[in-house]
Amino acid sequence: MKLKRMIAFTLSVLMASSMAGCGKSLPQNAKTTSAAGSTAASSATGELKPESGAKLKFRTSSASQLNFAKALAKKFEAKYGVPVTAEDGSVYDQNKTNLEATSGKGPDVFMSPHDKTIENQRAGLLLKLDDRVATELKKDVSDVAMKTVTVDGGVYGVPVSIETYVMFYNKKLVKGSPATSYEQLMKESKSFNNAGQNKFWFLSHVSEGATMFPMLSAYGYKPFGENGTDNDKPDFDKPEFEKGLEVLKKYHDLMPAASGDLANWDFLTNQFVTGKTAYLISGPWNVKTFRDAKADFGVTSLPTYDGKKETSFAFVQNAQVSAYSKYPKAAQLFAQYMVSNEGAELLYSDASCITSRKDISQVKGLAQDEQLSAIVKCFNDSIPVPTAKRISYFWTICANVGPAVFDGQMTPKAAAAKAKSDWDSFLKAE
Incomplete structure (x- = not known):
């Protein structure tokens, strides 16, 4: 979503009443990973691997990102053996996100504007990311962008694209x-x-x-x-x-x-x-x-x-993993893959968007783009919109x-x- 449109949209969605208190409890896997997950994640060692038989659904928040999503899904499946169905969710809809997540019909991974992170986390909709994933993100992703997915010390999403x-x-x-x-x-x-x-x-x-x-x-x-x-x-x-x-x-x-x-x-x-x-x-x-x-x-x-x-x-579009996903490990790996050099390259070539990565020197296309590279530097001097x-x-x-x-x-x-x-x-x- 482009920044000037996002501002007007943020005005409207934040004036709407929240459905955070939907009253439904988290599914068992979400309770284990989200509520008690900090201990389990801290003790986990080795490489995070997707669940056997995993398959994912990924929802964008803009039709202009659908080609990127499909190309990313294809590369991810080739690397991890996990098929991903990409769909256009159009403009981010908070009520739809709440209802679909709690009914078990929502996507495993979805894009959302960063000002929704705290609301979604408080409502129990977001998976707290595995410490191994969070550690890698903190190394690879802009500090400014990471602030938009960090709640009470936990990481609840992957900052994907930036604007300022x-x-x-x-x-x-x-x-x-x-x-x-x-x-x-x-x-x-x-x-x-x-x-x-x-x-x-x-x-x-x-x-x-x-x-x-x-x-x-x-x-x-x-x-x-x-x-x-x-x-x-x-x-x-x-x-x-x-x-x-x-x-x-x-x-x-x-x-x-x-x-x-x-x-x-x-x-x-x-x-x-x-x-x-x-x-x-x-x-x-x-x-x-x-x-x-x-x-x-x-x-x-x-x-x-x-x-x-x-x-x-600064405005950031985040990929967030549903606390209700049946395949939380695969979903986290897919979200993280979006900010890999390969994912960042596709984001640039197929969606004309700028990655949240700290280092873009290995991102083909973006690294050679004088104007957008300069915007990355300016972003690092900005602050996330409240x-x-x-x-x-x-x-x-x-x-x-x-x-x-x-x-x-x-x-x-x-x-x-x-x-x-x-x-x-x-x-x-x-």
């Missing part, structure tokens, strides 16, 4: 090394910006919580606690949040346009490929569009502001106050106060 925001630059307009700071961008924009001709040196969407977060983060603002899991700490009352809003306001000087105009992704993309914008904040989903348009572009880190690092949210259940409140509040600050209709101080007030209203309505 980066700064693209048009090499025909940017001569030499790209800018590294807001101040440098501001200086360069003075001889280029021309609102009448729709020419802007730098552009970014500023109407969504995820797109404005880098600006909000400049002075250390981080919602929902250090790990993004504290439902009670949006921290709208912290000075770091108000200072972040001040940064957002200053970006209007760099982008003298209305937030509503900047909320049009097609406009932003067209500006970049037609040479009317030198720098654009976007993500890997835009790479194919830029290439199809024959744009000569590069990828670099987000700019600093006042010497302070801006941080992007998994707190009240994250939907955060998205809604940011979408309400952020554009108003950017457009000069509300001061950062007033916006911070409104954010806190709106948060309190959401809590009262629960």
Whole structure:
């Protein structure tokens, strides 16, 4: 699922009521492996092997990944002798996941956005991975990505693909090394910006919580606690949040346009490929569009502001093993295989997605891809989008106050106060 679509989707699914309390007990194999599995896994030695006669069902969460899933299944069967049926589950559906898992009709392995990990784990739907698998994953997979499958010290899935925001630059307009700071961008924009001709040196969407977060983060603002899991700490009352809003306001000087105009992704993309914008904040989903348009572009880190690092949210698609799988060992091996060099190569070639592996030097295709390799480096400087259940409140509040600050209709101080007030209203309505 592409990041800009994922944000809107996350808003809707997190507002829906959870079916975690379905009341059904775990099957015997799930109880043994999930509840008491830490002891058994710790004492296990040797190579993990699939069960005799194992056969698996794997569900993607996007039709664009079905070819990858089928190719991966074929290679996995050739290596382990375990047949895998791949199916397209379309957009991830939490209610469907709950109902199918507890009825025993769900897939053995399924893809899900990382913000669902804690909810699924608390509901008893996920298998805690064998210590041998978890140890290998910690060696091979990005530390940022591993945070999205780690709950109470246990590993409950395999981070497969990653996305985050980066700064693209048009090499025909940017001569030499790209800018590294807001101040440098501001200086360069003075001889280029021309609102009448729709020419802007730098552009970014500023109407969504995820797109404005880098600006909000400049002075250390981080919602929902250090790990993004504290439902009670949006921290709208912290000075770091108000200072972040001040940064957002200053970006209007760099982008003298209305937030509503900047909320049009097609406009932003067209500006970049037609040479009317030198720098654009976007993500890997835009790479194919830029290439199809024959744009000569590069990828670099987000700019600093006042010497302070801006941080992007990271989104991860995880492969999770059902606690109800009849073949938990085979299912774990299949999930782990997705982040092998072979799996990462197929993910790149057949799904145009970026693996979560730390080292991509042996991933054919991706290792030679200058732009996507740069995105991998940027991802390692990002933080996972919070998994707190009240994250939907955060998205809604940011979408309400952020554009108003950017457009000069509300001061950062007033916006911070409104954010806190709106948060309190959401809590009262629960």
